Structures are given as structure tokens and as C-alpha cells.
Amino acid sequence: MPVSDFQPVIGLEVHAQLLTQSKIFCGCSTAFGAEPNLHTCPVCLGMPGVLPVLNQRVVEFAVLTGLALGCEVRSRSVWSRKNYFYPDLPKGYQITQYDQPICEHGRLIIDTPGGEKVIRVRRIHMEEDAGKNVHDASEGQSLVDLNRAGVPLLEIVSDPDLRDADEAVEYLKALRDVLVYLGVNDGNLEEGSFRCDANVSVMPRGSTTFGQRCELKNLNSFRFVKQAIEYEIARQVDVIESGGTVVQQTRLWDTNKGVTRSMRSKEDAHDYRYFPEPDLPPLQVSTATIEAMGHRMPELPRPKLQRFVSQYGLPVYDARILTAERPLADFFEACAAKYPDAKRLSNWFLGELLRLLKEEALPVSALRFTPERLAELLAAVDGGTLSNNAGKAVLEEMFRTGKAPADIIAEKGLAQVSDTGAIEAVVDDILVKNAGEVEKYRAGKKQVFGFFVGQVMRAMKGKGNPTLVNELLKKKLGD
Amino acid sequence: MQLTDLTMLELARKLASGEVSSVEATRASLERIAQVDPQVRAFLRVDAEGALAAAEASDRRRKAGTPASVLDGVPVGLKDLFLTEGVETTAGSRVLEGFVPPFDATVVRLLKEAGLPLVGKLNLDEFAMGSSNESSAYFPTRNPWDLTRTPGGSSGGSAAAVAAREVFAALGTDTGGSIRQPAAFTNTVGLKPTYGRVSRYGVIAYASSLDQPGPMTRTVADAAALLQVLARHDPLDSTSASVETPDFSAALEEGVKGLRLGVPREYFAQGMDEEVEASIRAALREYERMGATLVDVSLPHTQYALATYYLIAPAEASSNLARYDGVRYGQRAKDARGLKELYALTRERGFGPEVKRRIMLGTYALSAGYYDAYYLRAQKVRTLIREDFLRVFRDVDALLTPASPVAAFKLGEKVEDPLSMYLMDVYTLPCNLAGVPGLSVPCGFTKAGLPVGLQLLGRPFEEALLLRIARAFEREHEHFRRLAPLPAQGA
Numbered sequence: 001m002p003v004s005d006f007q008p009v010i011g012l013e014v015h016a017q018l019l020t021q022s023k024i025f026c027g028c029s030t031a032f033g034a035e036p037n038l039h040t041c042p043v044c045l046g047m048p049g050v051l052p053v054l055n056q057r058v059v060e061f062a063v064l065t066g067l068a069l070g071c072e073v074r075s076r077s078v079w080s081r082k083n084y085f086y087p088d089l090p091k092g093y094q095i096t097q098y099d100q101p102i103c104e105h106g107r108l109i110i111d112t113p114g115g116e117k118v119i120r121v122r123r124i125h126m127e128e129d130a131g132k133n134v135h136d137a138s139e140g141q142s143l144v145d146l147n148r149a150g151v152p153l154l155e156i157v158s159d160p161d162l163r164d165a166d167e168a169v170e171y172l173k174a175l176r177d178v179l180v181y182l183g184v185n186d187g188n189l190e191e192g193s194f195r196c197d198a199n200v201s202v203m204p205r206g207s208t209t210f211g212q213r214c215e216l217k218n219l220n221s222f223r224f225v226k227q228a229i230e231y232e233i234a235r236q237v238d239v240i241e242s243g244g245t246v247v248q249q250t251r252l253w254d255t256n257k258g259v260t261r262s263m264r265s266k267e268d269a270h271d272y273r274y275f276p277e278p279d280l281p282p283l284q285v286s287t288a289t290i291e292a293m294g295h296r297m298p299e300l301p302r303p304k305l306q307r308f309v310s311q312y313g314l315p316v317y318d319a320r321i322l323t324a325e326r327p328l329a330d331f332f333e334a335c336a337a338k339y340p341d342a343k344r345l346s347n348w349f350l351g352e353l354l355r356l357l358k359e360e361a362l363p364v365s366a367l368r369f370t371p372e373r374l375a376e377l378l379a380a381v382d383g384g385t386l387s388n389n390a391g392k393a394v395l396e397e398m399f400r401t402g403k404a405p406a407d408i409i410a411e412k413g414l415a416q417v418s419d420t421g422a423i424e425a426v427v428d429d430i431l432v433k434n435a436g437e438v439e440k441y442r443a444g445k446k447q448v449f450g451f452f453v454g455q456v457m458r459a460m461k462g463k464g465n466p467t468l469v470n471e472l473l474k475k476k477l478g479d
Numbered sequence: 480m481q482l483t484d485l486t487m488l489e490l491a492r493k494l495a496s497g498e499v500s501s502v503e504a505t506r507a508s509l510e511r512i513a514q515v516d517p518q519v520r521a522f523l524r525v526d527a528e529g530a531l532a533a534a535e536a537s538d539r540r541r542k543a544g545t546p547a548s549v550l551d552g553v554p555v556g557l558k559d560l561f562l563t564e565g566v567e568t569t570a571g572s573r574v575l576e577g578f579v580p581p582f583d584a585t586v587v588r589l590l591k592e593a594g595l596p597l598v599g600k601l602n603l604d605e606f607a608m609g610s611s612n613e614s615s616a617y618f619p620t621r622n623p624w625d626l627t628r629t630p631g632g633s634s635g636g637s638a639a640a641v642a643a644r645e646v647f648a649a650l651g652t653d654t655g656g657s658i659r660q661p662a663a664f665t666n667t668v669g670l671k672p673t674y675g676r677v678s679r680y681g682v683i684a685y686a687s688s689l690d691q692p693g694p695m696t697r698t699v700a701d702a703a704a705l706l707q708v709l710a711r712h713d714p715l716d717s718t719s720a721s722v723e724t725p726d727f728s729a730a731l732e733e734g735v736k737g738l739r740l741g742v743p744r745e746y747f748a749q750g751m752d753e754e755v756e757a758s759i760r761a762a763l764r765e766y767e768r769m770g771a772t773l774v775d776v777s778l779p780h781t782q783y784a785l786a787t788y789y790l791i792a793p794a795e796a797s798s799n800l801a802r803y804d805g806v807r808y809g810q811r812a813k814d815a816r817g818l819k820e821l822y823a824l825t826r827e828r829g830f831g832p833e834v835k836r837r838i839m840l841g842t843y844a845l846s847a848g849y850y851d852a853y854y855l856r857a858q859k860v861r862t863l864i865r866e867d868f869l870r871v872f873r874d875v876d877a878l879l880t881p882a883s884p885v886a887a888f889k890l891g892e893k894v895e896d897p898l899s900m901y902l903m904d905v906y907t908l909p910c911n912l913a914g915v916p917g918l919s920v921p922c923g924f925t926k927a928g929l930p931v932g933l934q935l936l937g938r939p940f941e942e943a944l945l946l947r948i949a950r951a952f953e954r955e956h957e958h959f960r961r962l963a964p965l966p967a968q969g970a
Binding site (some may be wrong): 042045046047048049050051053054081083085087090091092093142146179228271273274275278279281 | 561562568572575578580581582584623679680681683684686687688700715717718789794795797798800801802803806807808818822829842845846850854935
């Protein structure tokens with residue numbers, strides 16, 4: 001059977017670091033990139049006698065995320081210990097949630113070529129991150145950095161509802177957008193603050209029994225997610241085609257070779273000996289907390305996109321780009337409140353503003369001008385004070401210096417000349433100086449018209465209103 | 480009479496009147512340790528310098544008229560399970576040899592804030608796992624009443640030091656009887672508070688859902704006064720209860736007239752030593768004489784307590800002790816090649832046989848395929864045991880039982896027989912499983928002169944009532960006046 005006769009089945013587990021100031025069970029900073037072991041204390045070092053104290057912000061973020069994904073939030077959830085030995089795990093167990101997670105039964109809508117698709121979110125739970133082992137620092141030794149130990153994580157587990165690598169990537173992007181919108185995660189796959197494991201299996205098309213699955217790890221970009229899943233699907237089909245059976249195992253994506261390779265099989269799988277964490281009472285989440293989080297819920301990416309289309313009459317393409325990030329969407333809306341033509345505004349955003357931000361790799365929050373100033377600029381272009389090109393130049397200057405458009409126009413003398421008398425004088429002068437060309441034009445050589453326009457604009461240093469220049473030239477030339 | 484023969488509150492009164500200074504009391508304590516501890520071997524470590532510095536500071540406060548508490552200046556000792564900043568803390572284990580904590584346990588901080596000089600760290604069964612002090616990696620502590628016998632465990636060092644008048648009081652911890660059984664073996668008072676009454680922060684964990692620190696003293700009033708310092712909600716311990724701290728001493732002298740005291744028939748089963756039983760029965764009659772009503776009650780799930788405890792406690796311990804891996808602190812097998820060998824050798828050399836036995840038991844109980852049959856079922860039985868207590872407490876104010884089925888046994892007698900050692904805790908374990916408070920008060924001696932302890936069990940957070948009931952008996956029978964004969968002749 002060819003690959004197309006097989007139906008892939010994919011489920012994703014995402015680990016998202018929460019953007020809290022302090023760790024989940026102690027007061028240490030969660031800041032990334034500090035000197036090794038700087039952000040540690042007896043609690044996150046797993047000293048004898050220490051006890052965890054839950055950071056309530058973590059619960060708020062978990063509830064917020066659960067509500068955003070349409071989950072049921074448990075009024076009582078339970079902390080568990082997951083036991084295993086590893087040097088980056090100071091206590092020898094991870095505090096996590098196991099059989100009674102804080103959120104369950106959610107959903108996330110993604111776009112597929114066949115239209116919208118609902119992907120079920122099986123569960124969301126809170127847990128602590130581990131530290132990092134550093135293996136290449138010195139000969140024959142490994143070093144341990146525990147700055148990350150105890151950073152709060154949300155684990156978000158989908159049902160196996162995804163059917164190909166593209167859907168998986170769509171789901172991840174949609175999930176990341178939601179988390180970033182909520183302000184609970186920075187969505188950075190490369191730095192590992194948004195991590196993904198994929199469970200992949202294949203079954204003959206038409207079958208309802210899932211095949212044996214393999215778990216893929218080390219997928220730290222959307223591209224790798226797609227490549228690894230596609231590789232793994234092909235690999236599993238190969239195994240079955242050649243008469244073998246897929247063995248349940250954990251496989252590591254090898255970025256350099258572009259293959260997945262076995263990390264451990266089911267037989268070597270840890271027995272984590274989960275049991276309820278006796279140092280933390282069961283977590284009670286009150287309906288008041290759930291309601292408070294509901295009130296704090298921002299508009300989510302998908303509804304916002306739909307609203308941008310309906311409210312501003314924007315094409316889906318524009319709306320998607322403008323709503324990709326909440327600060328950009330917010331800034332657009334602030335501008336739209338000051339400037340009536342949303343599509344024209346969108347053109348300036350997509351054409352100019354995003355280009356400038358991208359060139360400088362700056363976030364929207366770094367913009368040095370207000371929506372009012374941008375509206376002023378566009379009004380100047382619309383009113384003929386600025387040419388389109390001069391408008392772009394002024395925007396760039398606003399972007400670099402934060403100066404008001406009026407000041408930039410004045411300083412640089414960029415204002416467009418729309419005074420008919422002034423243009424007429426220049427036109428007359430040019431026609432007199434180029435009497436020979438005028439003859440040719442009048443004799444029927446109409447292509448000389450562009451030459452006259454060029455001469456007038458040069459004489460006016462490009463500031464002549466092009467419409468007026470054209471009109472006056474035609475009038476004087478007797479057309 | 481020596482200064483060290485005073486009870487804690489007797490000393491506190493002399494400190495308050497200026498008759499004795501804290502430096503004098505602390506020196507007396509240190510001298511007493513030098514004199515008798517070579518026989519008793521209660522101390523793993525003495526911090527003379529730290530204690531004397533604290534005593535001097537205390538004397539300055541007393542002189543300035545600003546004592547930090549009623550107990551300001553009273554030298555006490557700590558079971559070596561409490562973290563002490565800058566002072567080595569080992570849990571009686573090789574694996575923590577040389578470990579100097581960077582912070583104080585909450586209760587240690589509270590003692591320091593109340594002005595009590597901390598004289599040193601007291602011996603215990605390794606990681607508090609044991610009933611005789613013989614599982615200490617260092618040496619067994621001896622019973623001051625008979626140096627050939629155990630002081631009990633796991634807080635045996637604390638009990639022995641108090642009984643030998645080396646300190647005026649000590650802190651112990653109680654997971655399955657580790658305060659009450661040694662108290663019973665040494666003619667001292669030991670109180671295990673309600674789970675959550677005293678902070679566990681900075682107390683090296685054995686079984687987190689059972690561990691509870693408490694006072695070990697010579698008298699009931701001393702226990703009440705020391706508990707007053709310790710009982711405090713601690714934001715660093717999420718299992719610490721947010722309850723009011725009452726005045727534990729206020730009602731001490733109110734007697735037992737009109738109280739209903741339950742006598743659970745399951746605690747008078749076969750296997751109890753005859754002399755111990757006789758002593759306990761005499762105490763029961765005494766309570767009747769004092770005006771209490773004795774009520775025959777039943778706690779039907781008591782018979783499962785031992786099995787339940789030996790699933791839950793080792794399960795939690797197997798996880799709690801995972802951190803002793805040689806990576807960050809304590810002992811490390813320096814000759815290990817590779818990570819697995821580092822773990823294996825560090826733990827093989829660092830832990831003694833009883834600790835290994837319990838890690839194995841607990842790991843097994845939590846393993847896939849066994850969890851439901853063992854750990855989960857044990858948790859269910861635990862709920863039934865707690866319900867037993869709460870039910871009888873609707874009818875009676877407290878329960879009276881023996882603290883131990885026997886008096887202090889010989890060192891070496893049970894060390895090769897773990898099961899008979901585990902049976903030593905049969906009367907103390909249910910209290911921990913239920914989370915209720917328990918207290919052991921001296922109630923007499925065997926013909927051989929070995930102390931017997933009466934156990935009182937009470938409603939959650941009713942330590943004050945337990946102390947009052949214990950005090951009623953103590954007022955009539957001042958067994959604490961009888962002092963362990965030390966230094967022993969010819970020992």
C-alpha cells in the first residue's frame with residue numbers, strides 16, 4: 001500500500017513556561033539567561049527539609065488558559081509526585097498533576113484546507129520545570145544549572161485528533177497564539193519556553209483502530225515539527241509495508257540528519273511511581289476565581305480576526321496579519337479610531353509599518369509615535385500635503401525619531417506644492433525653455449509628455465503635486 | 480540539688496527572678512553533658528560556643544527587662560532532624576555527614592526568637608526510621624534508667640538527654656510514635672501535636688503526611704510552655720494549619736472532674752507486658768478516682784494501623800529520600816564512574832539497612848501494578864482509622880491507652896528482627912495516621928525500675944485538653960521527681 005493508503009493519527013503535548021515573575025514553589029526569579037544557579041534557593045535546590053508553597057499566579061494562568069480553551073476547570077485538583085532520578089531534578093521527583101488535573105475537556109479550532117476543524121484538548125495541568133545539564137563544559141564532567149528548576153509549566157495535551165503534519169503545525173500555531181494573547185507564555189520554541197512532543201501513529205485508511213504510537217521529542221521549531229512528523233509517518237508506513245510492526249518508543253528528532261531515531265523503548269520506560277504530593281493540600285479553585293479569570297479574559301485571536309473582517313471590512317489576509325499579535329491588533333484599532341479608512345490604514349500597516357519593525361526586529365511596543373500621529377500623517381497624504389513617497393519617508397523618520405509628522409515635514413521641507421499659481425509659473429518656464437520639444441509634442445509626438453513632467457518635478461525638487469502638474473501641462477500644451 | 484535537676488519552668492522562674500543566669504544554666508547543662516553523655520551518648524554534636532553566646536544575649540535581655548519570652552535563656556536540645564543554620568545536621572545518616580544547612584528550620588527560628596540557647600544536636604534513628612535509636616549511623620543512645628537498654632526511638636537522643644538532665648527540654652519529631660514511645664521509656668513527657676499544628680519547614684522529612692515536631696520535657700507544664708513557642712501557622716509549610724493558637728497552660732490545673740475518657744479495648748490486646756498493663760490499669764483507676772468517667776470504646780480499624788503505616792510511611796520516604804543522590808550536598812561516592820554508579824554507590828554507602836529496607840518497601844508499594852493494592856488501599860484504610868477516632872470523640876473527650884506494649888527493651892534485643900521492632904509502635908501509629916494529637920505522660924515504673932508511659936489521644940487541635948488531663952495525673956503522681964540514677968556506678 002502506498003503512503004496515501006495510511007491515515008496518520010497525531011496528538012500533541014505542549015509544555016509552556018508561564019510568564020510569572022517567580023517560580024512555582026519558591027520566590028526565585030524565572031528570568032532567562034542568568035549566570036548558572038543564580039536563581040536558586042534551598043527550595044528549588046531540593047535541600048533537606050524544604051517544602052513547596054504554591055505561587056497563586058500559576059493557578060490563575062492555568063485557569064485563564066483553561067477557560068480560553070473551553071475547558072472544565074476542576075474545583076478540586078490534586079498535586080502528585082512523579083519520581084525519577086536525574087541530576088537536573090533536585091528532589092528526585094517532579095511536582096506535577098496526574099489523575100486530577102486542573103483543566104479538562106477543552107477544544108481549539110484550527111483552519112484546514114477542508115475548513116474549520118475542532119481539535120479536542122484532553123487536559124491541562126501545572127507542573128515544575130527541571131533544570132539543565134551541561135555536558136560539554138569540561139572533560140569527563142557534567143555540570144548542572146538549576147535556574148530553570150521550578151519554573152512553572154503548563155502541560156497542554158490534545159486528543160489524537162490531528163491527521164497530518166500541517167494540521168499539527170496549525171494546532172501549535174493556534175495554541176501558541178492563544179497563550180501569547182493571554183500573556184501567559186512568550187511562545188518561543190527556539191529558547192524552549194514553548195515545547196512540543198508529538199505522538200504519531202498510522203493506521204490503514206478506513207480503520208478505526210489506532211496503530212502503535214511513537215513519541216517524538218526535540219521539536220524546537222514549527223519546521224521541525226512538520227519535518228519530524230512527516231518523516232515519522234513515512235518511517236512507520238515503511239515498517240508496516242516491509243512486514244514489520246511499529247514498536248512503541250520515544251524517538252528523538254535529529255535536526256542535522258533530518259531523521260527520528262530511537263531514544264528508549266517501552267521496556268526501558270520509567271515507572272514514575274506517581275502518588276499524591278503530601279506536602280501540598282489538594283488545590284481548591286473557587287467559582288469566584290474562575291469568574292474573576294473569565295472577566296480578565298481578553299478577546300482571543302480567532303474572534304478578533306473575525307471581528308476585524310466584519311467590523312473594518314478588511315480582507316481575511318489583512319486581518320490575519322493584523323491580529324497575529326495582540327499589541328499589533330491593539331495599535332491598529334487605536335489608529336482606526338482616529339483614521340476612518342481601515343483598508344487604507346491596513347495597507348500602511350502591512351506595507352510600511354511591519355516592514356520597518358521587521359527590519360529593526362522591534363516589537364510593536366517599541367513604536368515611538370502614537371496612533372494620533374500616524375492618523376495625522378495619513379491625513380496629510382490624503383489631503384495632498386504629502387506625496388505617497390514623501391509620506392513613507394516621513395513615517396520612517398517618525399519610526400526612527402518619534403517626531404511629529406508636521407515637524408518632520410517642516411524640517412525637511414517635504415510638503416507637497418499644490419498651489420496652482422506656483423506650479424503654473426514653473427510649467428510656463430519649462431515650456432519656454434524647451435520650445436523645440438513643445439513643437440514635437442504638438443506635431444503629435446505625445447510621448448514627450450513624460451519629459452515635461454520630469455522637468456517640472458525636477459525643478460520643484462519632487463514636491464509638485466503630480467496630479468496638478470499633469471493637469472496644468474496638458475492645459476498649457478493645448479490638449 | 481543540682482541546677483540541671485530543675486524542670487524547665489522552675490529554671491525559667493529563677494531566670495526571671497535573677498537568681499540564676501542563662502550563662503550559669505547553659506554552663507551547667509554543658510557540664511552535665513560532659514559528665515554523663517559519655518555514658519548516655521545522647522548528643523551527636525554539642526554547640527557550646529553557640530549556646531553560650533545565646534545565653535549571654537539572653538542575660539543581657541533579662542538585665543534590660545526585655546526578655547524575649549517566658550523561656551528566654553533556657554538551654555534546650557534538638558533532635559538532629561531539625562536544620563540549624565551553620566551547624567551540621569545529619570538526620571543520623573552517613574549520607575548527610577558534613578552537611579551544614581544554610582538556614583534554620585522554622586521551629587529552630589522560633590526557639591531562637593524566644594531566646595532559648597540551643598545546646599546541640601541529639602541522636603536519632605537514621606532519618607527517624609526506628610524505635611530504638613539503634614539505626615543511627617553513628618552509635619546507639621542508651622537509656623539513662625538502664626544503660627543496657629534503649630531509650631526508644633526515633634527521638635531517643637532527645638528523650639535520653641531530657642531524662643539525664645543534660646538539657647531542660649528537647650525537640651523531637653513523631654511519625655509513628657517517635658516522641659511518645661521514647662518519652663514512655665524514659666519517664667519524660669512527650670507530645671505529638673495535631674498534624675499541622677507545628678511547622679515542618681526545615682525538618683528533614685521521613686513521611687510527610689505523618690511527621691510532626693513536638694516538645695519533650697520532664698513535666699506536663701513544661702510541654703505546654705514549649706508548645707506555646709512552637710505552635711504557629713507557617714506560610715512556608717502548606718500543610719501548616721491556619722488555626723488560632725490557644726494558651727496551652729491556661730487550663731492545666733482544672734482537673735478531670737466530669738470528663739469522659741475512652742478506654743479503647745483494641746489497645747489492651749494480648750502481647751502487652753503484664754507490669755506495663757498493671758501500671759496503666761492503675762492509672763485508669765486513678766482517673767476514675769479523680770472524677771472522670773471511663774468509657775469502654777472501640778476503634779475497630781486499629782488492627783490495620785500497623786500494615787497501613789508500613790505502606791504509607793515507606794512510600795513517602797522512598798520519594799523523600801530520593802534527593803540524597805550525591806549531586807548537590809552531603810556525601811558523594813567520589814570514585815564512581817558515570818551517573819548510575821554515582822547514585823548507586825552514594826546511596827549504598829550513605830544509607831543504613833533500615834533506611835534501605837523502607838525505601839525498598841515504599842518503592843514496591845508505589846510501583847505500577849501494585850499501587851492500587853497497596854498504597855491506594857492503605858490510604859482508604861487510613862481514612863477509616865481517622866473516622867474511628869472522630870466517631871469516638873463525639874462521645875468521649877480523650878482516650879487513655881498504653882504508649883508502648885513493653886518498657887524499654889535491651890539494646891540489640893530486636894535489632895535483627897524488624898517485624899518485632901515494628902510491633903513496638905502498635906499503640907502509637909494510629910494517632911499519626913488519624914492526624915490527632917497524642918501525649919505520653921509518666922505513669923509509673925516496673926519492678927526493675929523501668930519507666931512506663933500512659934498515652935492520651937485527643938481531638939484535633941485540643942492539645943490543651945490533653946495537657947490538662949495529663950497534668951491531673953501528674954499532680955497526684957509526681958513521677959518526674961524521680962531522677963534517672965546518673966552517672967551510673969561502675970558503668
